[in-house]
Structures are given as structure tokens and as C-alpha cells.
Amino acid sequence: MSHSDAVTFSSDERVMERALELAGRGRGLVEPNPMVGAVIVDGQRRLIAEGWHQRFGGPHAEVNALKAAGPIPAGATLFVTLEPCSHHGKTPPCADAVIAAGFERTVIGCQDPAPHVAGRGIARLRNTGMVVDVGVCETLAQELIAPFRMVQTERRPWVHAKWAMTLDGRIATRSGHSQWISNADSRGYVHQLRGRMDAILTAAGTVRADNPQLTARPAGMRTALRVVLDRTGESLTADCHLVQTARQTPVLLAADRAALGDQMRGQLEQAGVEIFFTSGDTRTARVASLLEELGRRQCTNVLLEAGPGLLGACLDAGVIDEVHAFVAPKLVGGADAKSPIDGVGRDRIPELSSLEDVRVQPFGTDTLIHGRMQRRDEIRPD
Numbered sequence: 523m524s525h526s527d528a529v530t531f532s533s534d535e536r537v538m539e540r541a542l543e544l545a546g547r548g549r550g551l552v553e554p555n556p557m558v559g560a561v562i563v564d565g566q567r568r569l570i571a572e573g574w575h576q577r578f579g580g581p582h583a584e585v586n587a588l589k590a591a592g593p594i595p596a597g598a599t600l601f602v603t604l605e606p607c608s609h610h611g612k613t614p615p616c617a618d619a620v621i622a623a624g625f626e627r628t629v630i631g632c633q634d635p636a637p638h639v640a641g642r643g644i645a646r647l648r649n650t651g652m653v654v655d656v657g658v659c660e661t662l663a664q665e666l667i668a669p670f671r672m673v674q675t676e677r678r679p680w681v682h683a684k685w686a687m688t689l690d691g692r693i694a695t696r697s698g699h700s701q702w703i704s705n706a707d708s709r710g711y712v713h714q715l716r717g718r719m720d721a722i723l724t725a726a727g728t729v730r731a732d733n734p735q736l737t738a739r740p741a742g743m744r745t746a747l748r749v750v751l752d753r754t755g756e757s758l759t760a761d762c763h764l765v766q767t768a769r770q771t772p773v774l775l776a777a778d779r780a781a782l783g784d785q786m787r788g789q790l791e792q793a794g795v796e797i798f799f800t801s802g803d804t805r806t807a808r809v810a811s812l813l814e815e816l817g818r819r820q821c822t823n824v825l826l827e828a829g830p831g832l833l834g835a836c837l838d839a840g841v842i843d844e845v846h847a848f849v850a851p852k853l854v855g856g857a858d859a860k861s862p863i864d865g866v867g868r869d870r871i872p873e874l875s876s877l878e879d880v881r882v883q884p885f886g887t888d889t890l891i892h893g894r895m896q897r898r899d900e901i902r903p904d
């Protein structure tokens with residue numbers, strides 16, 4: 523491409539937006555690493571090369587962009603959505619590659635929250651005299667790596683809650699029947715979501731009522747660990763789908779050490795079900811101990827596909843990070859029909875958590891309401 527044909531960006535923000543778009547191509551492929559994108563431009567902000575982190579264990583975004591660029595001309599700038607790493611991991615430090623390429627300026631979306639980086643990559647670049655600007659499109663750059671940051675700083679995965687409800691806000695009839703409230707298009711979206719998760723969480727009530735498979739069909743980029751919270755393990759009967767398929771797609775039972783009988787434990791292990799013992803006396807404490815374990819296993823994104831019992835425990839524990847709620851134009855009625863979330867809940871309206879960046883999307887006659895949960899520390903009573 524000659525210089526006259528080259529894409530020219532009108533501002534630093536436009537270049538960073540392109541880098542963020544490229545980063546998103548790694549979704550579902552790079553975790554537990556963060557998604558990262560990089561763009562190299564010349565002194566007139568004309569595009570020289572682009573790159574992104576394409577798969578876990580593969581070269582980082584900066585290195586891919588450098589490879590595509592060839593020799594870097596004087597006056598070129600590197601735009602990268604996340605601070606270049608400064609340590610030897612699966613690949614050598616990107617900060618060294620950026621320095622060696624001879625950039626006069628690097629523009630960074632946000633600092634890396636990983637404790638072993640956390641500003642060290644930026645310092646390394648600045649120590650060479652390079653101009654380093656941090657924080658261009660910072661909000662978007664932070665949002666992109668929110669699940670990664672959660673694992674790095676809070677040592678637990680990012681939790682997506684999904685449910686399908688009727689127009690009168692019920693997720694099952696008074697008899698517990700719920701299949702299917704949402705339509706085939708909505709369920710197709712859920713299969714895609716499952717295909718980029720590290721784990722799918724459910725609990726005893728849903729296993730008993732729905733006998734779910736909790737697999738992505740067709741298969742996605744990742745195969746999620748299927749996790750069941752059940753203190754006694756009794757919902758996992760020998761003929762349920764999860765037990766029947768545990769040798770093909772892993773199942774983890776999160777049980778209570780004192781409540782799970784030896785015989786049940788033996789049968790489940792024989793069938794290929796792995797067992798983890800939660801700690802704590804309350805539902806919220808048990809959820810927290812399970813999430814901590816999943817964080818230890820480097821799970822980045824987990825999907826909550828459960829009934830009101832587990833969704834309520836997760837909301838009370840403050841661990842729902844993102845919501846995917848389908849509303850179907852159907853009415854079920856009945857005082858005993860279940861609503862999506864039990865638990866303790868809140869007393870007063872100003873205490874409610876709201877969704878941010880809400881997106882409303884039609885799926886045939888269903889509607890998906892999607893957003894990220896506002897953090898508790900961001901909620902200001904009126």
C-alpha cells in the first residue's frame with residue numbers, strides 16, 4: 523500500500539479504538555490472558571501495521587504488529603490497549619521488543635493490573651527516554667480486560683448471570699416447568715456464550731427440574747467445566763445427563779464435606795465426577811469458596827445458569843458481574859411461579875444495583891437485556 527492509499531487516523535482516540543477492536547478478536551481464545559490489540563502508525567498517523575493477541579501461549583499483540591510492520595520508520599508510534607509486559611512468561615517481555623524497535627512514542631490504553639506487571643512495563647519504556655502516554659480510551663480499555671482484572675486482583679472469575687423469563691417476570695411455572703420460555707434464537711445465543719466460558723455453574727434445584735446438559739452446541743472455542751452446587755450430591759443421579767456425560771465433558775460437584783455420604787462420593791467419582799468441598803456455613807460463603815477455587819484454576823469467565831436459589835446467593839454475595847436476561851412475550855401467572863432471583867435481596871430502592879452499558883437486542887419476539895453490574899462501591903444512595 524503506498525502512503526497516499528494508507529488509512530489515516532484523525533486522532534489518537536481513533537487509533538486506540540481500532541486497537542481495541544482488534545483486541546476483541548481474541549475473545550474466547552486468549553484467556554486466561556487478557557485480550558490485547560496493537561496498531562503502529564507513522565508520524566502522520568498513517569497505518570503501518572496491526573496485530574492482536576490471537577491465542578493463549580502465542581505471541582502478544584505488540585510482537586504480532588511488529589512482525590507485520592517490518593523496519594519501523596523514524597517518528598512512528600505504537601498504540602497498544604494494555605501496558606506491554608515486562609516479565610518472561612510464555613514469551614519474552616514485550617517491553618524489550620518495543621524498545622528494540624526504536625519507537626519514539628508509545629500510547630497505552632491502560633496499565634496492566636497483574637501484580638507482576640502493574641506499571642513496570644511503562645517504567646521500562648520511559649527509562650529509555652521514550653514518550654509514553656497512558657490512558658487513551660482508558661474506560662474502554664479497562665472494560666475489555668475486566669474479567670482478566672477480576673482474576674488478577676480479586677482472585678475469582680468474572681460471573682455472567684443468564685436467565686430467561688416471561689413478561690410477568692417468572693422463570694418457571696408454579697410446578698417448576700421452564701422449558702422453554704425463550705425461543706430458539708435466544709437459546710442459540712446462550713450456546714455461543716457457553717462456548718467461550720471456562721465454567722458453567724448451576725445448582726441442585728435446576729439439575730432436578732431440568733436435567734440440563736450445559737454444553738455448547740455446536741461446540742465453541744472453549745469447553746466449559748460444568749459445576750453443580752449441591753451439598754449432598756443427591757441431585758446427580760446415575761441417569762442424569764451431567765453424570766452420564768462426565769467422562770466426555772468434565773463435571774465438578776461442589777459439595778459439603780459433612781453432607782456428602784461415602785457411598786454417593788464413590789458412585790460419583792466412579793462416574794468421572796470430580797468433587798470439591800466448599801467451605802462456609804451459608805450459601806453465600808459456599809459460593810465465595812467455590813469462586814475462589816475457580817480463580818485458582820485460572821477460570822476467567824463463568825456462566826451462571828441456575829434457578830433463583832443460586833442466583834439469589836450470588837446476588838447477595840455481590841459476585842454477579844454481567845447480566846444476560848431474556849424476556850419472552852408470554853404470561854405465566856401464579857403466586858408460586860418462580861421469579862429469577864431469591865436470596866435476601868435489598869430493603870430499599872436506593873440500595874439497588876443497576877446495570878451499566880445496557881444493550882437491548884431483539885431475538886425474534888424475545889428481548890435480550892444485557893449489561894454489566896454496577897459495583898457496590900459505585901452505588902450512591904439518592
Ligand SMILES: NC(=O)c1ccc[n+]([C@@H]2O[C@H](COP(=O)([O-])OP(=O)(O)OC[C@H]3O[C@@H](n4cnc5c(N)ncnc54)[C@H](OP(=O)(O)O)[C@@H]3O)[C@@H](O)[C@H]2O)c1
Binds near residue numbers: 701725728828829832
Ligand atoms: N428460566 C430459566 O432461565 C431457568 C434457569 C434455571 C433454572 N430454572 C428453574 O428454576 C427452578 C429451580 O429453582 P431453584 O432455586 O431450586 O434452583 P437452583 O438455584 O438451581 O438450586 C437451588 C438448590 O441448590 C442448593 N444449593 C447448594 N449450594 C447452594 C448455594 N451455595 N447457593 C444456592 N443454592 C445452593 C440449594 O440447597 P441448599 O439448601 O442446600 O443450599 C437449593 O436446593 C426450576 O423450576 C428450573 O426449571 C429456570
